[in-house]
Amino acid sequence: MxxxxxxxxxxxxxxxxxxxxxxxxxxxxxxVEDMLLSVILAFVINCLLAPFVNALxxxxxxxxxxxxxxxxxxxxxxxxxxxxxxxxxxxxxAAIQTEFPRYLKELHHLIGDLEKLPKTILAKTYKASTPAxxxxxxxxxxxxxxxxxxxxxxxxxxxxxxxPLLAFFMLMDGRTAIxxxxxxxxxxxxxxxxxxxxxISAQISGFVRARLLESAIVGLIVLIGLLLVGQPYPxxxxxxxxxxxxxxxxxxxxxxxxxxLLGLINNSPGMDLLLVMAIYALxxxxxxxxxxxxxxxxIVNLHAVIVIIVIIIGAQMGGxxxxxxxxxxxSMIKLTGITIYRHLTGFRA
Amino acid sequence: xxxxxxxNTVVKGRQDLLTALKANVLFQDLSNRDLRxxxxxxxxxxxxxxxxxxxxxxxxxxxxIIAHGVIDITASSHYSDAGGEMFVVRLEQGDFFGxxxxxxxxxxxxxxxxAATDTRLIGFFKPDLLDIIAxxxxxxxxxxxxxxxxxxxxxxxxxxKMTQLNEEIQRLKGGFNP
Numbered sequence: 001m002x003x004x005x006x007x008x009x010x011x012x013x014x015x016x017x018x019x020x021x022x023x024x025x026x027x028x029x030x031x032v033e034d035m036l037l038s039v040i041l042a043f044v045i046n047c048l049l050a051p052f053v054n055a056l057x058x059x060x061x062x063x064x065x066x067x068x069x070x071x072x073x074x075x076x077x078x079x080x081x082x083x084x085x086x087x088x089x090x091x092x093x094a095a096i097q098t099e100f101p102r103y104l105k106e107l108h109h110l111i112g113d114l115e116k117l118p119k120t121i122l123a124k125t126y127k128a129s130t131p132a133x134x135x136x137x138x139x140x141x142x143x144x145x146x147x148x149x150x151x152x153x154x155x156x157x158x159x160x161x162x163x164p165l166l167a168f169f170m171l172m173d174g175r176t177a178i179x180x181x182x183x184x185x186x187x188x189x190x191x192x193x194x195x196x197x198x199x200i201s202a203q204i205s206g207f208v209r210a211r212l213l214e215s216a217i218v219g220l221i222v223l224i225g226l227l228l229v230g231q232p233y234p235x236x237x238x239x240x241x242x243x244x245x246x247x248x249x250x251x252x253x254x255x256x257x258x259x260x261l262l263g264l265i266n267n268s269p270g271m272d273l274l275l276v277m278a279i280y281a282l283x284x285x286x287x288x289x290x291x292x293x294x295x296x297x298x299i300v301n302l303h304a305v306i307v308i309i310v311i312i313i314g315a316q317m318g319g320x321x322x323x324x325x326x327x328x329x330x331s332m333i334k335l336t337g338i339t340i341y342r343h344l345t346g347f348r349a
Numbered sequence: 350x351x352x353x354x355x356x357n358t359v360v361k362g363r364q365d366l367l368t369a370l371k372a373n374v375l376f377q378d379l380s381n382r383d384l385r386x387x388x389x390x391x392x393x394x395x396x397x398x399x400x401x402x403x404x405x406x407x408x409x410x411x412x413x414i415i416a417h418g419v420i421d422i423t424a425s426s427h428y429s430d431a432g433g434e435m436f437v438v439r440l441e442q443g444d445f446f447g448x449x450x451x452x453x454x455x456x457x458x459x460x461x462x463x464a465a466t467d468t469r470l471i472g473f474f475k476p477d478l479l480d481i482i483a484x485x486x487x488x489x490x491x492x493x494x495x496x497x498x499x500x501x502x503x504x505x506x507x508x509x510k511m512t513q514l515n516e517e518i519q520r521l522k523g524g525f526n527p
């Protein structure tokens with residue numbers, strides 16, 4: 001075997017090994033129950049805590065001590081927060097549980113009224129027909145929700161237990177693991193692979209941090225506003241608004257819907273409804289005017305149309321989780337594509 | 350046997366790496382603790398005799414220190430006899446090359462680098478430097494200062510060579526004057 005043949009063979013073996021390792025990891029994440037959710041949550045925790053761990057390292061602490069200190073601080077803050085807010089959250093949760101059947105009934109009436117509207121307005125020109133099984137849809141949904149709830153809670157619980165553990169190891173040994181994987185890449189692709197990995201990592205971490213900061217700000221504005229106007233369940237509505245805000249474009253509308261529906265069901269005065277909507281609008285205006293230009297836009301530069309298409313594909317493939325992760329995944333694919341294209345065209349000029 | 354393997358391969362390899370880093374001008378101001386930190390970050394790469402490290406005009410992201418072996422630096426030339434390639438310099442153990450890529454944004458390599466024997470290189474790249482600056486800023490500043498010094502010296506050398514070549518051109522022009 002000539003040296004050139006030996007080199008080519010070695011490069012092929014190395015590339016194949018890297019692809020095999022990545023494929024096995026992907027397969028495990030996708031096939032093992034609750035693993036995808038746990039890994040995504042762990043990655044988010046890793047992105048959030050890494051700057052604090054780095055800050056402690058800058059003070060001279062070792063990586064292990066820094067990670068330990070941050071975990072201790074997070075557990076303490078979360079424990080104190082839960083202890084302080086638990087009575088209020090419990091009270092709101094109990095109220096929701098008691099009122100839920102009534103809300104469903106009222107919602108059913110509301111939908112019925114809305115269905116009658118086109119019939120009265122367009123009676124002569126448009127024959128609207130209400131599906132015969134519509135009265136059964138809501139109770140069926142209600143039952144399904146409660147049937148699915150134990151499974152959903154068990155998935156969420158296992159993810160919440162597994163994710164901090166995975167995040168701990170990501171913070172501790174993540175760099176070493178990536179370095180070891182990159183070490184297998186053949187010499188002719190090594191620099192590009194290292195640079196690509198660094199760029200993807202920086203872009204996705206920045207994106208995750210920016211989106212979470214954005215959601216926290218939106219949630220906080222909604223919480224303060226709802227507390228000021230005396231809207232029921234402010235904590236849950238603010239949490240929902242913050243979470244749905246993670247989904248670009250459609251998220252804010254979904255986030256405001258429960259507050260609007262609650263107002264309609266409770267026959268709140270029009271002024272109160274307007275006030276509640278103004279709070280959500282203010283949160284979005286502040287988000288769009290201050291937070292997005294400062295932190296988000298700089299990080300992921302995907303065109304709005306692409307973002308919407310990507311979200312639709314994400315929703316089709318993975319539901320709510322798919323919608324949330326679709327944009328970072330799309331930006332990762334774009335970045336990888338650009339770097340590979342540059343490698344093929346410009347890298348070897 | 351396992352202990353002997355550990356001592357001969359892993360411990361010695363690590364010690365060699367630390368010694369090579371300490372001997373390099375970029376890392377000479379670092380404390381032993383910072384050196385160990387850098388040793389965990391840099392990349393050890395093995396090249397076979399004749400294998401290309403990088404090509405001229407490729408985008409580069411960092412520098413290489415020769416831990417063991419020999420590297421030939423060549424540049425493409427229209428005037429050279431050797432297939433358009435002009436020999437520039439032969440680098441040996443302890444030498445380093447490609448450091449300009451640490452500070453350039455998508456800068457292109459100004460020459461080719463090829464292993465002249467089986468060679469072991471220590472790769473130090475821009476993401477590694479940024480990682481050091483983020484986690485150990487004091488060590489990062491020391492490396493950056495030394496890097497500036499090296500780049501300044503290289504620039505002074507290049508300016509000197511250009512002046513010398515200009516003088517040579519003028520002298521040749523003068524010589525050909527009737």
